[in-house]
Amino acid sequence: MPDEHRYPDEQREAVYRVIAERRDVRQGFRPDPVPADVLGRVLAAAHQAPSVGFSQPWDFIVITDRSRREQIAALARRHRDEFAAGLPGARARAFDRLKIESILDTPVNIVVTCDRTRGGRHTLGRHVQPQTADFSSVLAVANLWLAARAEGLGVGWVSFFDERELAAQLRLPAHLEVIAYLCLGYVTGFAPEPELATAGWARRRPVSWAVHAEEFGRRGLPGEEPVDPIADVIAAIAPPDAAAMTAAQGRQDRMTKPRGSLGMLEEVSVRLAGLAASCPAPLPEPACVAIFAADHGVHAQGVTPWPQEVTAQMVANFLAGGAVVNAFAAQVGAEVTVVDVGVAAALDPVPGLLPRKIAPGTADFTQGPAMTREQATAALTVGLEIARDLAAAGNRCLVTGDMGIANTTASAALICAFTGADPAEATGRGTGIDAVTYARKVDVVCRGLELHRPDPADPVGVLTAFGGFEHAALAGFILGAAALRVPVILDGVISGAAALAASALAPDVTAACFAGHRSVEPGHAIALSRLGLTPLVDLGLRLGEGTGALLALPLVQSAARALRDVATFDSAGVTEKQ
Ligand SMILES: Cc1cc2nc3c(=O)[nH]c(=O)nc-3n(C[C@H](O)[C@H](O)[C@H](O)COP(=O)(O)O)c2cc1C
Numbered sequence: 287m288p289d290e291h292r293y294p295d296e297q298r299e300a301v302y303r304v305i306a307e308r309r310d311v312r313q314g315f316r317p318d319p320v321p322a323d324v325l326g327r328v329l330a331a332a333h334q335a336p337s338v339g340f341s342q343p344w345d346f347i348v349i350t351d352r353s354r355r356e357q358i359a360a361l362a363r364r365h366r367d368e369f370a371a372g373l374p375g376a377r378a379r380a381f382d383r384l385k386i387e388s389i390l391d392t393p394v395n396i397v398v399t400c401d402r403t404r405g406g407r408h409t410l411g412r413h414v415q416p417q418t419a420d421f422s423s424v425l426a427v428a429n430l431w432l433a434a435r436a437e438g439l440g441v442g443w444v445s446f447f448d449e450r451e452l453a454a455q456l457r458l459p460a461h462l463e464v465i466a467y468l469c470l471g472y473v474t475g476f477a478p479e480p481e482l483a484t485a486g487w488a489r490r491r492p493v494s495w496a497v498h499a500e501e502f503g504r505r506g507l508p509g510e511e512p513v514d515p516i517a518d519v520i521a522a523i524a525p526p527d528a529a530a531m532t533a534a535q536g537r538q539d540r541m542t543k544p545r546g547s548l549g550m551l552e553e554v555s556v557r558l559a560g561l562a563a564s565c566p567a568p569l570p571e572p573a574c575v576a577i578f579a580a581d582h583g584v585h586a587q588g589v590t591p592w593p594q595e596v597t598a599q600m601v602a603n604f605l606a607g608g609a610v611v612n613a614f615a616a617q618v619g620a621e622v623t624v625v626d627v628g629v630a631a632a633l634d635p636v637p638g639l640l641p642r643k644i645a646p647g648t649a650d651f652t653q654g655p656a657m658t659r660e661q662a663t664a665a666l667t668v669g670l671e672i673a674r675d676l677a678a679a680g681n682r683c684l685v686t687g688d689m690g691i692a693n694t695t696a697s698a699a700l701i702c703a704f705t706g707a708d709p710a711e712a713t714g715r716g717t718g719i720d721a722v723t724y725a726r727k728v729d730v731v732c733r734g735l736e737l738h739r740p741d742p743a744d745p746v747g748v749l750t751a752f753g754g755f756e757h758a759a760l761a762g763f764i765l766g767a768a769a770l771r772v773p774v775i776l777d778g779v780i781s782g783a784a785a786l787a788a789s790a791l792a793p794d795v796t797a798a799c800f801a802g803h804r805s806v807e808p809g810h811a812i813a814l815s816r817l818g819l820t821p822l823v824d825l826g827l828r829l830g831e832g833t834g835a836l837l838a839l840p841l842v843q844s845a846a847r848a849l850r851d852v853a854t855f856d857s858a859g860v861t862e863k864q
Contacts, residue, residue: 304436311440312385314474315392324437331433337422339410344423347397359389365446375619376571387444392471398427399462423465440473487680519670522769526560526797534559540854554845561771561797566850570683570773570843573620574676575832577687580628580755581647585692589727592691598631600689605636611831618839628755642668648753651734656753662746665755669762677770684767687832688756688780699731699752700783701809703740705816714807745790760784768798777835778805782813800842802835
């Protein structure tokens, strides 16, 4: 029997049970002391962890002294405040409600350390990967956490520390690293789900997203067919919920205001309810703008006076917080994420930049296809995975942004391909070009259409022909949001072109789309009218980056809040007009 060493059912269930019911606990600790024998068992379990080369690099410092814990709590409090100060609006409010440490509420704190030198230079396995010493100490933490749960003890991991400050406070020898600061105590109960999930801060990713067959990207659980993420997302996109929309319209009509007096915002609230399949819909916050950046081979045709390097330079500017998108995001309380899907330069890794480069720029679409079909599919997948990740990170509204010198040319070609519009009508002046450049740009779009003769029934083929990588990724991003029933606010002409691709793949995607603004680019109005979307703001903007969509964010949020919070005539005792 291959499974002869399997535990009896009841014991096996206990193992899976302790894994499922282990929780990071921050609330509801009781002051009762933890008996020494219980603590001893938990520490012995930690000490049985696997370790690289059996080096056992951990030590456990057990802290109970109140004044020492007060000093350590002060360190954590300072870092909590610093972190809070850097959060955008809705995130900061949500964070304010979270408890991130229980240093003083628990009777015992345990510091788990790592000695990266223990065992000498010939420690098996550590010679190639020094970080395996740290991994080993983390496994000791995992053992401790599980054993504590079985003993009915709650454990909360606190990482709001500057490691050196904490090490100094604990008088750790210089060769020891702090791996974990754990707060232990008996509790009033264990929550069924992570507290951060219950608080709406983050969601659990389905296990099928995390498992790949043979190669990264071939997702699927053992015994099941490999997942095709694009097909899955398309299949998950459903029409809006009619009952929720009717309920929302009914509520709008009973709210303490003249019927219809909120104009377009009434429709926004009804659409949000339809998308969420609940009335009222959850508030679309926190919000995150994802700026997809990429370069374009068609730049070589002289369609813009801006050099291609500006794409990478503006990415650096977004990450440094110096662009208009950063100012607007700060004003409306949105987070900014930048995605490199195809910038023609190597970008340094920095926080806030997601490196997802498909290739360093597309090919020139006047000479051949801008990208391969595989690249188009890969870029679509990047976009939908980013939508999923941002939603899993707790965002309830996604905002599209873009950066790519020459991308209004690609957008015009895409819009013509999907709508049949005349290039002379769909092509705009982008960042501002003279008559000669404009004529050349229209000619470039015409030549591209002539060369590729795109079939709008093959949206991936259209993306392949004209690009760019940011358009394909944005299309995936919009599809990903719609599949999760998360509203997505579209920016200007680049998002409009991407949304046409998305809606050609899944027509119901528009239920999740809100047109943030109308760009000056003529192709944008053509795209919006094809999508059946009415822009919320019309300010003559032509910047991109996500700026117009961010300005519309408070409008979408206000519409949702009004539907949720405004009293009705019956509830407020206000007399309706005769
Ligand atoms: C490395 C690590 C560091 C963590 N740091 C903190 C922290 O500083 N404050 C906090 O409240 N929770 C912290 N946590 C707990 C996580 O938020 C928690 O494990 C996660 O939300 C999943 O919930 P669960 O442990 O109940 O399944 C940390 C967890 C890990 C693994």
